[in-house]
Amino acid sequence: MPELRKDPVTDRWVIIASERSRRPTDFVREPLPTTASGRICPFCPGNESKTPPEVLAYRTGTAPNQKGWSLRVIPNKFPVLGIEGELNREGEGIFDKMQGIGAHEVIIESPDHALSTAELSEKAIEQLIWAFRDRVRDLRNDKRLKYILLFKNHGEPAGATLEHTHSQLIALPVVPKRVQEELEVSEHYYKFKERCVFCDMIRQEVKDGSRVVTETDKFLVIEPYAARFPFETWILPKKHASHFEDLDQAHAQNLAWVMKSTLRKIESVLENPPYNFLIHTSPLQESANCYYHWHIEIIPKLTRVAGFEWGTGFYINPTPPEESAQFLREAGLA
Amino acid sequence: MPELRKDPVTDRWVIIASERSRRPTDFVREPLPTTASGRICPFCPGNESKTPPEVLAYRTGTAPNQKGWSLRVIPNKFPVLGIEGELNREGEGIFDKMQGIGAHEVIIESPDHALSTAELSEKAIEQLIWAFRDRVRDLRNDKRLKYILLFKNHGEPAGATLEHTHSQLIALPVVPKRVQEELEVSEHYYKFKERCVFCDMIRQEVKDGSRVVTETDKFLVIEPYAARFPFETWILPKKHASHFEDLDQAHAQNLAWVMKSTLRKIESVLENPPYNFLIHTSPLQESANCYYHWHIEIIPKLTRVAGFEWGTGFYINPTPPEESAQFLREAGLA
Numbered sequence: 001m002p003e004l005r006k007d008p009v010t011d012r013w014v015i016i017a018s019e020r021s022r023r024p025t026d027f028v029r030e031p032l033p034t035t036a037s038g039r040i041c042p043f044c045p046g047n048e049s050k051t052p053p054e055v056l057a058y059r060t061g062t063a064p065n066q067k068g069w070s071l072r073v074i075p076n077k078f079p080v081l082g083i084e085g086e087l088n089r090e091g092e093g094i095f096d097k098m099q100g101i102g103a104h105e106v107i108i109e110s111p112d113h114a115l116s117t118a119e120l121s122e123k124a125i126e127q128l129i130w131a132f133r134d135r136v137r138d139l140r141n142d143k144r145l146k147y148i149l150l151f152k153n154h155g156e157p158a159g160a161t162l163e164h165t166h167s168q169l170i171a172l173p174v175v176p177k178r179v180q181e182e183l184e185v186s187e188h189y190y191k192f193k194e195r196c197v198f199c200d201m202i203r204q205e206v207k208d209g210s211r212v213v214t215e216t217d218k219f220l221v222i223e224p225y226a227a228r229f230p231f232e233t234w235i236l237p238k239k240h241a242s243h244f245e246d247l248d249q250a251h252a253q254n255l256a257w258v259m260k261s262t263l264r265k266i267e268s269v270l271e272n273p274p275y276n277f278l279i280h281t282s283p284l285q286e287s288a289n290c291y292y293h294w295h296i297e298i299i300p301k302l303t304r305v306a307g308f309e310w311g312t313g314f315y316i317n318p319t320p321p322e323e324s325a326q327f328l329r330e331a332g333l334a
Numbered sequence: 335m336p337e338l339r340k341d342p343v344t345d346r347w348v349i350i351a352s353e354r355s356r357r358p359t360d361f362v363r364e365p366l367p368t369t370a371s372g373r374i375c376p377f378c379p380g381n382e383s384k385t386p387p388e389v390l391a392y393r394t395g396t397a398p399n400q401k402g403w404s405l406r407v408i409p410n411k412f413p414v415l416g417i418e419g420e421l422n423r424e425g426e427g428i429f430d431k432m433q434g435i436g437a438h439e440v441i442i443e444s445p446d447h448a449l450s451t452a453e454l455s456e457k458a459i460e461q462l463i464w465a466f467r468d469r470v471r472d473l474r475n476d477k478r479l480k481y482i483l484l485f486k487n488h489g490e491p492a493g494a495t496l497e498h499t500h501s502q503l504i505a506l507p508v509v510p511k512r513v514q515e516e517l518e519v520s521e522h523y524y525k526f527k528e529r530c531v532f533c534d535m536i537r538q539e540v541k542d543g544s545r546v547v548t549e550t551d552k553f554l555v556i557e558p559y560a561a562r563f564p565f566e567t568w569i570l571p572k573k574h575a576s577h578f579e580d581l582d583q584a585h586a587q588n589l590a591w592v593m594k595s596t597l598r599k600i601e602s603v604l605e606n607p608p609y610n611f612l613i614h615t616s617p618l619q620e621s622a623n624c625y626y627h628w629h630i631e632i633i634p635k636l637t638r639v640a641g642f643e644w645g646t647g648f649y650i651n652p653t654p655p656e657e658s659a660q661f662l663r664e665a666g667l668a
Contacts, residue, residue: 007560014560093538151641159640178647204427226341226348278645306493307485307610313512316349
């Protein structure tokens with residue numbers, strides 16, 4: 001069972017995933033994962049038996065864990081957290097720990113091995129959005145779970161270990177400190193101004209225009225003012241909403257178009273870079289609030305995070321967001 | 335002039351280094367820097383004119399910016415912050431910014447191009463420690479500067495862009511949020527317990543022993559309880575001290591031995607991995623305090639930080655610190 005441990009100096013929780021335990025020799029620079037070399041892809045249709053049984057699939061007529069699906073969600077074969085058991089919070093001298101309870105699932109976005117998310121049809125991206133929503137709505141019934149991160153690692157430098165296009169979710173028994181911080185700062189702003197900081201940001205960015213990539217009637221795509229990374233890109237719903245999983249049909253449909261358009265622009269301008277995308281949303285067991293505003297952050301992996309960033313949490317970004325916004329706008333492809 | 339911008343949702347400052355501005359095509363996967371190919375190394379003796387004039391050097395008898403030095407400190411040729419000018423804090427709608435005032439210096443650790451820090455003599459490492467201390471003591475006279483990070487990027491995956499062994503310092507006009515957080519949590523602990531959390535940690539780790547790598551009369555080397563990364567290693571002075579720059583001769587001498595021993599163990603067990611080391615210390619303009627305890631964190635770059643970590647600040651570590659401590663202890667080399 002993995003263990004959650006808290007650092008007493010930073011209040012940061014860490015997952016010590018001892019079941020994935022790696023010895024020094026395991027860390028030698030690994031070769032790129034490849035299926036060209038003839039390895040069998042466990043995410044391809046026909047290989048359903050090579051994964052744990054699915055927890056959700058969109059399919060027409062066929063039986064579970066068989067071919068015929070258009071999207072499939074499975075527990076991660078090597079989960080960083082386990083769903084069975086009790087938290088058992090306890091001390092260890094000055095330290096704090098608990099069992100690594102949570103969920104770790106993989107969303108196989110398409111039966112087609114070779115397509116990137118940007119290359120999927122809008123319909124398929126919309127399906128991915130529904131899968132994210134459906135899994136969150138199911139998992140929130142487990143009251144031990146406090147937060148779910150929905151994310152994607154695209155490309156090996158961004159952490160992907162399998163080529164077949166997929167996203168992940170990790171459900172946690174605590175609200176992570178970084179998320180808690182965003183919530184607190186947003187709530188503080190709301191108390192001071194009686195307005196949501198994200199809603200204010202959207203109004204200012206639309207008026208200013210210099211950091212806007214795309215705008216639809218429902219979403220705004222920007223390069224944020226204090227972007228940590230070159231081409232860091234945020235997708236924000238224009239209407240205030242604290243929880244991603246409350247998304248309605250019209251928003252899901254429009255978001256599918258916006259995501260495809262944005263990812264295509266990024267792939268085109270940066271020549272198919274590795275990237276991560278993450279959905280930032282409010283904690284699972286809390287009701288809708290007026291101060292936090294769910295959104296998607298896309299982070300192309302173009303620069304290396306080095307000693308300075310690790311030591312300070314202060315980022316150095318060599319590309320002003322006004323410049324990256326212009327490159328993305330000029331990419332067209334809308 | 336670079337600009338500091340603050341994110342309104344996280345209160346995080348970012349350096350937008352527009353003078354280093356990079357266009358999309360600059361981000362194509364760069365080849366490893368190399369001098370084997372015959373490029374001239376600006377850090378090698380004889381090439382002093384290829385760097386900005388030195389701000390400090392340890393040399394015997396020779397003139398500044400000439401050969402004959404054993405260690406040399408120069409301003410970074412492409413600084414992320416500039417030393418001239420005023421901060422000019424101002425708003426930009428809901429956003430906050432200021433001029434990128436600060437210092438960015440490079441410490442060339444040895445005239446020998448090919449040696450890693452671990453391969454330097456103890457005397458040379460002691461010199462590096464003195465250079466760190468001397469630069470901090472000089473820069474703290476500039477009252478605009480609030481924090482100095484001393485760090486090293488070793489190897490290209492850890493962010494090094496030149497091979498010749500060197501460390502860096504960045505002096506900032508604000509105390510970074512991550513540092514502020516560590517200070518606050520430590521102060522909170524002190525108020526609650528009337529003991530330094532690091533002093534408590536040292537006592538517990540010495541008694542427990544399972545995470546100890548090395549112990550001398552003045553320093554303790556451990557794999558921290560909630561290590562974020564495999565083989566994350568901390569070097570802590572056993573006697574409470576809030577500021578690195580107050581280090582005395584006996585501690586500097588012992589630290590040189592401890593650093594060499596620790597880096598050699600890491601290089602041996604992990605086959606010369608890329609790594610970062612960082613000195614965590616109290617803010618520059620504050621007097622000695624009883625709650626924060628300076629220390630060194632060494633982070634081998636063995637795993638990739640992916641979407642989950644970016645989204646939550648929650649780390650997944652596949653190697654329990656008790657196991658990595660055992661590997662390092664067994665490496666011997668003391």
